[in-house]
Amino acid sequence: MNWLEGYRSRELCEALMSEIRQLAAQPLRFMEVCGGHTMAIRKFGIPSLLPETISLLSGPGCPVCVTGRAFIDQAIYLSGLEETVVCTFGDLIRVRGTDASLEKARAEGKQIRIVFSSLDAVELAKKNPEKKIVFLGVGFETTAPGTAAAILKANREGVKNFSVLSAHKLMPPAMEGIISEGIPIDGYICPGHVSTITGTKMYHPIVENFGIGCVVSGFEPLDLLQSILMLVKQVVKRKPKVEIQYSRAVKPEGNPEAQKIMREVFEPADEWWRGLGVLSYSGLKPNRKYREFDTREVFELPDFREIEPNGCLCGEILKGLKTPHQCVLFGKACTPSNPVGACMVSSEGACQTWYTYEGKN
Numbered sequence: 154m155n156w157l158e159g160y161r162s163r164e165l166c167e168a169l170m171s172e173i174r175q176l177a178a179q180p181l182r183f184m185e186v187c188g189g190h191t192m193a194i195r196k197f198g199i200p201s202l203l204p205e206t207i208s209l210l211s212g213p214g215c216p217v218c219v220t221g222r223a224f225i226d227q228a229i230y231l232s233g234l235e236e237t238v239v240c241t242f243g244d245l246i247r248v249r250g251t252d253a254s255l256e257k258a259r260a261e262g263k264q265i266r267i268v269f270s271s272l273d274a275v276e277l278a279k280k281n282p283e284k285k286i287v288f289l290g291v292g293f294e295t296t297a298p299g300t301a302a303a304i305l306k307a308n309r310e311g312v313k314n315f316s317v318l319s320a321h322k323l324m325p326p327a328m329e330g331i332i333s334e335g336i337p338i339d340g341y342i343c344p345g346h347v348s349t350i351t352g353t354k355m356y357h358p359i360v361e362n363f364g365i366g367c368v369v370s371g372f373e374p375l376d377l378l379q380s381i382l383m384l385v386k387q388v389v390k391r392k393p394k395v396e397i398q399y400s401r402a403v404k405p406e407g408n409p410e411a412q413k414i415m416r417e418v419f420e421p422a423d424e425w426w427r428g429l430g431v432l433s434y435s436g437l438k439p440n441r442k443y444r445e446f447d448t449r450e451v452f453e454l455p456d457f458r459e460i461e462p463n464g465c466l467c468g469e470i471l472k473g474l475k476t477p478h479q480c481v482l483f484g485k486a487c488t489p490s491n492p493v494g495a496c497m498v499s500s501e502g503a504c505q506t507w508y509t510y511e512g513k514n
């Protein structure tokens with residue numbers, strides 16, 4: 154199928170919308186837990202195509218948005234140490250810590266470099282043996298295999314001056330955390346990219362323990378509408394289950410090779426999420442075998458407290474309890490060029506996507 158003409162076909166979209174309208178008589182709340190979906194849903198105006206009975210909520214699916222200020226503070230602290238260079242992907246650079254962002258710290262002369270791959274950070278370590286290179290490991294199951302590959306490479310090649318400050322997170326504990334907080338949800342639109350790695354086995358406890366359906370969705374308008382229809386049908390038939398809409402990319406078993414290197418390098422760890430706090434075993438850190446590559450083992454790091462900016466509602470937005478328009482700072486004190494909270498920094502953050510596609514008022 155041709156991408157633009159096929160997955161954006163007006164006729165097929167209208168057919169799906171018509172079926173959704175016929176079936177969705179009762180109020181339904183579906184949550185997307187993927188920043189890519191948050192952006193696609195707003196970009197394509199999906200809410201405006203749905204009946205009023207269906208609400209789409211943005212969940213904790215944008216990795217930059219759920220990363221804590223204390224993590225940024227730790228990274229800035231490290232970048233100020235002698236002979237230490239902090240390497241990060243570009244999407245994190247503008248997230249504020251308590252007093253500054255990595256971007257501001259870099260402008261003030263701190264050693265912070267943007268890399269395009271975790272392996273670039275290993276190469277930097279090899280070329281600069283006198284420096285200590287710290288890679289900021291951020292993201293879900295999608296990016297964790299890349300970080301694991303970097304650690305394996307550093308281990309294989311005897312690179313001793315490379316370590317990872319990990320804030321990697323696992324999706325299912327957050328999805329369960331949302332339900333455990335009593336936030337009413339009738340179905341999850343599950344992340345496409347994450348599921349290419351993990352497969353779908355990890356969603357079964359959500360169906361079995363909480364009776365909430367999970368549909369792994371693609372990112373085009375037809376994908377999203379079809380996923381919503383699949384969830385509506387599950388609710389109407391009272392048969393929640395795990396389904397894959399995004400079958401052109403996701404297999405039930407996921408990517409075994411990527412899973413293998415994650416298992417080899419990481420172990421589960423408690424992790425802090427914006428809005429949800431610390432969730433048990435919801436993160437990843439290098440295991441005992443690769444401890445020498447864990448920044449927290451290599452450096453003595455001070456404790457930094459999680460303090461959110463005054464007035465910022467990111468925590469509640471990431472749980473689907475508020476929308477960006479309900480924040481008094483939205484579009485005024487907080488804009489993409491001058492973001493106050495993390496949800497306005499990332500192009501996948503709810504606040505930036507609302508600002509970009511739905512207007513700033």
Ligand code: SF4
Pocket residue numbers: 464465466467470477480481482483484487488492493494495496497498504
């Ligand atoms: S608009 Fe800005 S301050 Fe308000 S919730 Fe969003 S990121 Fe936070």
